[in-house]
Amino acid sequence: MCKGISILKARLKQELFDQYELEHRITSRGGDAQPELHFMYTDPVVQLPVIHDGQLVIYEWGNRGNKESKLPRTGWCRLESLEAGKWRWLSPEKIVIPANFGLEKSVWFQIHEGMQGVVVHDEQERPHAYMLTQPASHYYQTMTRHERMPILIDQEI
Amino acid sequence: MSRLICVLMYTILRDMIGHVDADCFYVSAERVRYPHLRGMPVGVLGNHGACIIAKSYEMKAAGVPTGMPIWEATPICPQGVFVKRDFRWYEALSRKMLAIVQQASPRVEFYSIDEQFFSTTENTREFAGRLQTEILRQVGVPVSIGIAPTKTLAKLISDSSKPFGYEVLKSDSERLALLRDRPVTDVTGIARRSAKRLAEHGIHTCEEFANADRAFVRWLLTKRGEDLWWELNGTPVLPILVARPRHKFVSRGGSIGKASCDPQRVHAFVVRNIERLVEALAHYRICCDSLILTLLFTNEPERSLRSSLLGSRADFEALLEAAMHLLPRVWQPRSAYVHYMHVIADGLRPLTNRQRSLFEQSQLVDIKRKINNEMGRFALRSGATLPLVDVYGDAANEYDICDIYGKSCF
Numbered sequence: 001m002c003k004g005i006s007i008l009k010a011r012l013k014q015e016l017f018d019q020y021e022l023e024h025r026i027t028s029r030g031g032d033a034q035p036e037l038h039f040m041y042t043d044p045v046v047q048l049p050v051i052h053d054g055q056l057v058i059y060e061w062g063n064r065g066n067k068e069s070k071l072p073r074t075g076w077c078r079l080e081s082l083e084a085g086k087w088r089w090l091s092p093e094k095i096v097i098p099a100n101f102g103l104e105k106s107v108w109f110q111i112h113e114g115m116q117g118v119v120v121h122d123e124q125e126r127p128h129a130y131m132l133t134q135p136a137s138h139y140y141q142t143m144t145r146h147e148r149m150p151i152l153i154d155q156e157i
Numbered sequence: 158m159s160r161l162i163c164v165l166m167y168t169i170l171r172d173m174i175g176h177v178d179a180d181c182f183y184v185s186a187e188r189v190r191y192p193h194l195r196g197m198p199v200g201v202l203g204n205h206g207a208c209i210i211a212k213s214y215e216m217k218a219a220g221v222p223t224g225m226p227i228w229e230a231t232p233i234c235p236q237g238v239f240v241k242r243d244f245r246w247y248e249a250l251s252r253k254m255l256a257i258v259q260q261a262s263p264r265v266e267f268y269s270i271d272e273q274f275f276s277t278t279e280n281t282r283e284f285a286g287r288l289q290t291e292i293l294r295q296v297g298v299p300v301s302i303g304i305a306p307t308k309t310l311a312k313l314i315s316d317s318s319k320p321f322g323y324e325v326l327k328s329d330s331e332r333l334a335l336l337r338d339r340p341v342t343d344v345t346g347i348a349r350r351s352a353k354r355l356a357e358h359g360i361h362t363c364e365e366f367a368n369a370d371r372a373f374v375r376w377l378l379t380k381r382g383e384d385l386w387w388e389l390n391g392t393p394v395l396p397i398l399v400a401r402p403r404h405k406f407v408s409r410g411g412s413i414g415k416a417s418c419d420p421q422r423v424h425a426f427v428v429r430n431i432e433r434l435v436e437a438l439a440h441y442r443i444c445c446d447s448l449i450l451t452l453l454f455t456n457e458p459e460r461s462l463r464s465s466l467l468g469s470r471a472d473f474e475a476l477l478e479a480a481m482h483l484l485p486r487v488w489q490p491r492s493a494y495v496h497y498m499h500v501i502a503d504g505l506r507p508l509t510n511r512q513r514s515l516f517e518q519s520q521l522v523d524i525k526r527k528i529n530n531e532m533g534r535f536a537l538r539s540g541a542t543l544p545l546v547d548v549y550g551d552a553a554n555e556y557d558i559c560d561i562y563g564k565s566c567f
Contacts, residue, residue, distance in 0.1 A: 008193055029197045029198065030197075031196045032196030033195070033197040107239060108236070108237065108238040109239050110187075110241075138206075138547030138551065139547075140206065143202060156551065156552060156553065157241055
């Protein structure tokens with residue numbers, strides 16, 4: 001699967017930092033490396049950058065801990081489930097999750113553009129982003145030792 | 158070598174040999190198209206996504222060596238990022254580098270995907286610096302350059318100038334300083350076995366090797382060793398090969414990913430490698446008199462056998478038949494797990510000079526080649542390769558390092 005993503009700071013507009021208090025997410029891999037922002041499913045505040053209707057915004061990543069919510073308590077949506085209509089009652093809309101790197105089982109792998117996701121709304125009409133997944137390719141499975149992988153945009157791993 | 162000869166070498170003979178060597182080439186190539194990878198620890202993963210085939214200096218500094226499996230590298234370098242290899246891209250940049258060096262020199266050897274040798278009468282640091290800058294400007298890849306009287310010295314000095322350095326060996330004292338305390342294994346052509354034999358006679362460094370008795374070196378390491386002795390002493394004996402020398406053999410194969418004792422999977426890999434071998438033979442317009450199958454096992458010693466062919470052949474049917482004859486004989490014991498294999502065409506000759514067999518039949522290979530040229534490599538392939546869903550399902554497996562033709566080295 002993909003438990004976290006990283007996006008280059010340069011890809012995010014300054015107003016997003018102010019609006020969503022993203023400063024604490026800024027990190028670097030050292031040396032001359034460009035600053036990045038990490039978004040992990042284990043973070044205290046679970047968020048994802050999302051391109052929705054052409055706008056880059058920050059949404060809550062899935063539903064990690066709200067037992068009261070009707071939303072699935074996960075951060076990922078299986079493509080097979082989506083295509084089988086199991087999410088239809090939530091009226092999911094397709095989104096893009098922009099990213100430069102993904103993280104799974106301690107392996108940071110390169111992402112060219114981003115990955116596919118869906119957005120659904122909770123009872124208060126707040127948007128929640130779920131990462132779409134598919135069965136992992138042989139390469140991805142060897143690399144990350146996980147049997148599922150994100151659906152990358154114009155990229156094969 | 159007498160001092161007089163050395164002085165003559167460096168002063169009268171103006172023709173020197175340059176060596177261009179890209180710095181962590183695969184990583185640098187990825188940084189050309191993904192500049193944000195600069196400054197990060199980056200590892201490029203091999204054909205199956207398990208092992209690191211190239212790493213950046215940042216990842217090297219963290220203690221990750223080439224060849225290390227990814228699951229061992231991540232604890233050592235948790236901030237490292239991993240990239241899937243793309244040999245088509247690496248070849249594109251390699252040929253751009255080659256073209257620039259060819260503009261700077263009339264004689265250039267395409268030694269490997271990231272290295273070229275060239276002859277030059279411009280034996281200055283300024284020239285080396287200009288060439289380095291030009292490659293960086295036009296290709297985006299940092300290189301190190303060495304210029305010296307011989308190929309072996311040029312390669313040693315470019316290696317010692319890394320990363321992104323250049324140096325010209327202009328005097329015998331500089332040559333001696335280069336060789337001093339440098340392990341003899343730094344010399345291309347002296348690998349573990351030769352080094353062990355040299356060590357038994359107290360030769361551990363390049364300087365000790367160069368100072369050894371020439372006849373003794375020839376006795377110990379044959380002509381190949383003697384050639385290196387001359388080269389280290391400043392006398393050029395290894396020429397710049399502007400065209401790839403004729404093959405002694407052609408091989409295809411490599412890792413099959415996770416070791417397997419599944420007969421269908423191993424059989425499928427043999428068929429895949431025979432198809433690739435047939436392509437290579439067609440490219441070089443050669444045929445072979447015999448086929449060798451080598452299997453490497455995880456739990457048993459390597460085994461290898463040869464089969465003679467009926468006449469000189471380059472067709473899929475004949476080579477496959479030979480490989481299938483060899484497979485059960487090489488795969489012993491049958492419980493052994495195969496993890497590497499090679500199919501090797503030996504006894505090569507030009508297709509035009511071959512003795513045809515009385516038993517040859519019409520071939521499908523031309524039709525297959527035409528279809529694959531139109532539809533993409535492996536679009537039409539043997540049904541025996543169907544178990545390799547994982548291999549053929551990944552377009553990146555269509556192109557490997559050995560598919561880059563024209564290199565004089567691997």
